[in-house]
Amino acid sequence: MPSLLEPFTVEFFVRALSGGVLVAVICGVVGTWVVIRGMAFLGEAIGHGMLPGVALATVLGAPVLLGAALSAAAMSAAIGLLQRRGRLSYDTSIGLLFVAMLALGVIIVSHSRSFATDATALLFGDILAIRPDDIAVLAIAMIVTVGVSAGFHRSFVATAFDVRIARTLGLRPQLAHVVLVALVTLAVVASFQAVGTLLVVGLLLAPAVAARAWTTRIPTTMVVAAVFGAAAVMVGLLASWHFATAAGASIAAAAVLLAAVSAITRSVLTRASRRRHPVDHRDVGFPKSGPVALPERNR
Template sequence: MPFLLEPFAVEFFVRALCGGMLVAVICGVVGTWVVIRSMAFLGEAIGHGMLPGVALATVVGAPVLLGAALSAAAMSAAIGLLQRRGRLSYDTSIGLLFVAMLSLGVIIVSHSRSFATDATALLFGDILAIRPDDIAMLLVAAVVTVGVASAFHRSFVATAFDPRIARTLGLRPQLAHVVLVALVTLAVVASFQAVGTLLVVGLLLAPAVAARAWTTRIPTTMLGASLVGAAAVLIGLFASWHFAVAAGASIATAAVLLAALSATARSLLTRAVRRHHPVEHPESTSPRPASPDAPAVALPERTR
């Protein structure tokens, strides 16, 4: 028992746990839609698109989250603008801006000679450095995420099913897509301090994948993803405390392992159910006698 309770006596561990739980809720809600809409590449691109803003904010001494938010918002707006005004596909637009923003961030980092110690926290997060005001901001972000996702739930569902039907129903699929991209941006920025720019997609995808192995209902998937994300945060923080490893990487690794464990358990359960309750094949519908002694059915004579 002391092995488990020891970290809770340290204030920064409790703050990290509280902040991580809020991040798990945000990523659980948004990550469900990321998985349903196959937007993983967008989340990865926005995560790397934060690099220039974060690097520039660090160099000039501005708030890091402000730089991350502005850079991620610029990335999202540029993707939408390039797709609407240009002749490029959605994934091509994301790919080009992904490389451009990442390159710009590396240029800023390489230009600053005092950036070496901050690079690790930038790329892999520093959840143990979360402060009370950061927790307050994450709480606001969680409330906004849940509220917006609830308000646009019908639009998100209809747009994911068929944008034409959504348009016919007056649900404005284009606005729904913009709002969803904004939620992905918010989730990525909120997760930045926990897992950094390189591992942020782990918290978006893995918990949702783990939850979807057991349910197809969207609200249930969101709840399950939030719980899996919270478990990953707890496991990752414990691993960081007891084994002296990076907290952000431990959290992302725990999330992926929980997703793999969930998929394996679901597969084993399905096989066990099929083994004990085999599916009976329906009998052939071709006519046949009820018993060997039953008279054969007379076939009609062939017309000439």
């Protein structure tokens, strides 16, 4: 037991855990909408869309988070512009920009002298290097995420189920979609340092998928997803400490594993419940006193 708790006495581990929990809350809230709306490809594309900004910031010595935010925002805006002006479908627009931004990011990073180190941090994150000011930024991002989600909740719900009804109710579905894309962008940028661009979608999707196995109410799903995400951060960091594995990859793997365990557990409990309370199909449609009497003329 003392060996298991040893990491909690180390300052950088506690900072990583604190930052990871804040990221889990952000991803739990936004990831719920991503799963409901089927926007996983968008999250993946924005994650790779950060590459040019992050790479350029790394080469120039500028703040990496700023480069990531600017590049991700440009990616989101370009997707909307290309879809409206280019008459392309949503997934086609994302696919084209996905490849373009990924290629541009690799080209920029390839000019850096420390290419291998930069590429590793870029793709898989470096949560153990989180500083106190990074935690402050994540706390602000969490407050913004929760506040915007609460403010646009009705619009998000109506838009998710029927755009026409949302428009009829005056909930402005186009604005709701833009705001939701902005929240996905914020979540991806906030998660970048924790798990990198390749693994960010795992932390965005897996906790929400795990939560939806237990609840159908959206606010409850967000809370449960945040708890699953925080658990994934804890398990991943402990695995990284004791087994000398990459922290970001361990967190993402733990998140997916928890989603799988959640789904299997829910399935087993559902089957066990059905066995305890079997339905006698012979009684369906008939009163308990006996079969339905036929009309006089049909006897």
